[in-house]
Amino acid sequence: MQGQGRTPGVRHVPRTPAHERGAAAPQMGARTLAGRGARVIATGHDAAAVFDGMREVWPRVRAALRRPWPPEGLLVAVSAWCIVSANAAFWHALDVAGAAMGVQFAFGVALVALHALLFGLLAFGRALKPVLCALLVLTACASFFATRYAVLFDVEMIHNVLRTDPAESRELLSAGLLLHVLLQGVAPAVLVTLVPLRRDTFGRAAVRRGVFLLAMGLLAAGALGSASQGIFSLVRADHALRYRITPGNVLVSAVRAVGERDEVPPGERQPVATDARRTTTPVMRRPRLLVLVVGETVRADHWGLNGYARDTTPELRARGVVNFPDVRACGSSTEVSLPCMFSALGRAHYDRDAIRAQQSLLDVVVRTGVSVDWLDNQSGCKGVCAGTGMETMSAAIDPAACSAGRCLDAVLATALGQRLDTAQGDTLLVLHMLGNHGPAYFERYPAPYARYRPACASADLARCAQPAIINAYDNAILYTDAVLGQLIDLLAAHRAHDSALLYVSDHGESLGEYGLFLHGAPYALAPAQQLQVPMVWWSAADSARSMGLDLACVRSGARAPHAHDDLFPTVLGFFDIATRAYDRTRDIAGRCRAG
Numbered sequence: 001m002q003g004q005g006r007t008p009g010v011r012h013v014p015r016t017p018a019h020e021r022g023a024a025a026p027q028m029g030a031r032t033l034a035g036r037g038a039r040v041i042a043t044g045h046d047a048a049a050v051f052d053g054m055r056e057v058w059p060r061v062r063a064a065l066r067r068p069w070p071p072e073g074l075l076v077a078v079s080a081w082c083i084v085s086a087n088a089a090f091w092h093a094l095d096v097a098g099a100a101m102g103v104q105f106a107f108g109v110a111l112v113a114l115h116a117l118l119f120g121l122l123a124f125g126r127a128l129k130p131v132l133c134a135l136l137v138l139t140a141c142a143s144f145f146a147t148r149y150a151v152l153f154d155v156e157m158i159h160n161v162l163r164t165d166p167a168e169s170r171e172l173l174s175a176g177l178l179l180h181v182l183l184q185g186v187a188p189a190v191l192v193t194l195v196p197l198r199r200d201t202f203g204r205a206a207v208r209r210g211v212f213l214l215a216m217g218l219l220a221a222g223a224l225g226s227a228s229q230g231i232f233s234l235v236r237a238d239h240a241l242r243y244r245i246t247p248g249n250v251l252v253s254a255v256r257a258v259g260e261r262d263e264v265p266p267g268e269r270q271p272v273a274t275d276a277r278r279t280t281t282p283v284m285r286r287p288r289l290l291v292l293v294v295g296e297t298v299r300a301d302h303w304g305l306n307g308y309a310r311d312t313t314p315e316l317r318a319r320g321v322v323n324f325p326d327v328r329a330c331g332s333s334t335e336v337s338l339p340c341m342f343s344a345l346g347r348a349h350y351d352r353d354a355i356r357a358q359q360s361l362l363d364v365v366v367r368t369g370v371s372v373d374w375l376d377n378q379s380g381c382k383g384v385c386a387g388t389g390m391e392t393m394s395a396a397i398d399p400a401a402c403s404a405g406r407c408l409d410a411v412l413a414t415a416l417g418q419r420l421d422t423a424q425g426d427t428l429l430v431l432h433m434l435g436n437h438g439p440a441y442f443e444r445y446p447a448p449y450a451r452y453r454p455a456c457a458s459a460d461l462a463r464c465a466q467p468a469i470i471n472a473y474d475n476a477i478l479y480t481d482a483v484l485g486q487l488i489d490l491l492a493a494h495r496a497h498d499s500a501l502l503y504v505s506d507h508g509e510s511l512g513e514y515g516l517f518l519h520g521a522p523y524a525l526a527p528a529q530q531l532q533v534p535m536v537w538w539s540a541a542d543s544a545r546s547m548g549l550d551l552a553c554v555r556s557g558a559r560a561p562h563a564h565d566d567l568f569p570t571v572l573g574f575f576d577i578a579t580r581a582y583d584r585t586r587d588i589a590g591r592c593r594a595g
């Protein structure tokens, strides 16, 4: 209060125009104006007068800004900023849906009120400014990915974000992201820190906050009620709409994610298929080796063997693999797919918490006496190998394939070669590829595989045209194909086991269709590009004969629809593991095995 008028007024007395001065003013004012007259005439317009006017107004604005704000005023201001600046994807969706201006306005008012209410529950007392600053930066980050890649923030996406490892985070950082966060998050956050706040006793502040929350609730209800028909028909028509409202999407999904069950210690997991036993063992036959390759982010329609216009799979084609053209992933992200494809529940009985609370396929297999190992060239096994262990790929295994903490997938071929030297008895090796992990597709393959050009060479996909993004993506598939070819050659030369290789990608990827990029859309809304994945089976003719496996039969059934859910019975079937949990009809080789 004290600064209002006094501070600026005193400093500006000598320059104050005549009409605001007292009786002595005319003389001084006349001198001042006369002195400036030459400048005004010289410039030919009244810029100096405008400048002078601004000098008059600015102190008053500054004084107003210095007047202490009620904390709730700041909540509304920050909420309004978020809704207006960080929701381009949401407003665009309303435009596309043809929402009337009145409906859009009501929706906007309701969202500002609801977010002010939400912020009012999270930020109070001395924590007000730090919480609001954090929310502004968080909102800016979320809006960047929502507008650039049409990312929808549901619970699973929050899990994906929380499980992102440092190498993945580094790849997501870009100049575009930093600039966006600086302008949309950090700059307003700095302003927030400058706003003076009214200080009240705890009791008065609590009462005022209570009234404020109630008022915001009523305002939101009133706004929604005023255009309820329009708003609810929009929400019904576009199920993705609510995941676009930033930062409410992130906050609500984060609260739900925290409420969900996290990793369950291996010893506390519910046993699965406790009756499982091998009906044949290496005492009765040759030992078996299955290399199960879990691919990353490869979509079915860019797979050469599936009829894609580009032959992205020449090596697999040359090796006569059995190709499965119609395979549906259990989820649209590693976080969902990986636990699901190794569980007895699968997508058919999908329940995130139940899957995490249960043993995985690997636990069942290892219990029957098969040796199991997981070789990881990515962000871990998502709990699947908790009971069996995992080896992370590194430069120690293959210095030529690794640099800056990341390894090309060739490292898996080197690691497999080493394992084959020592593998004994029935063995299951899971190889987890880095594959087409985006958005830095161009870093997934070495130079000789840059066949399709120009290839996008940025992790910020907005800097590249769609054809260049697709070129980089296809080059990465070409490299995956080459690595799979190497793995097959290693197995073909390996005589100690009857061996086979099964490759299946964990999920697909959007490359700009419907404005979507990357993956992780909610399962019910995910487009085919994110859910249809390639799968191939290979085994040497002599291994197949020795195992009593009719490869022509496997090939003849390959065109039928398949899914990640087939993995569980297929692996059990390969090792002749009998259990009530085994579903022969879902085993891709179930009807093709002798005996």
Ligand SMILES: [Zn+2]
Pocket (backbone or CB within 6 Å): 296, 297, 333, 334, 335, 506, 507
């Ligand atoms: Zn993945």
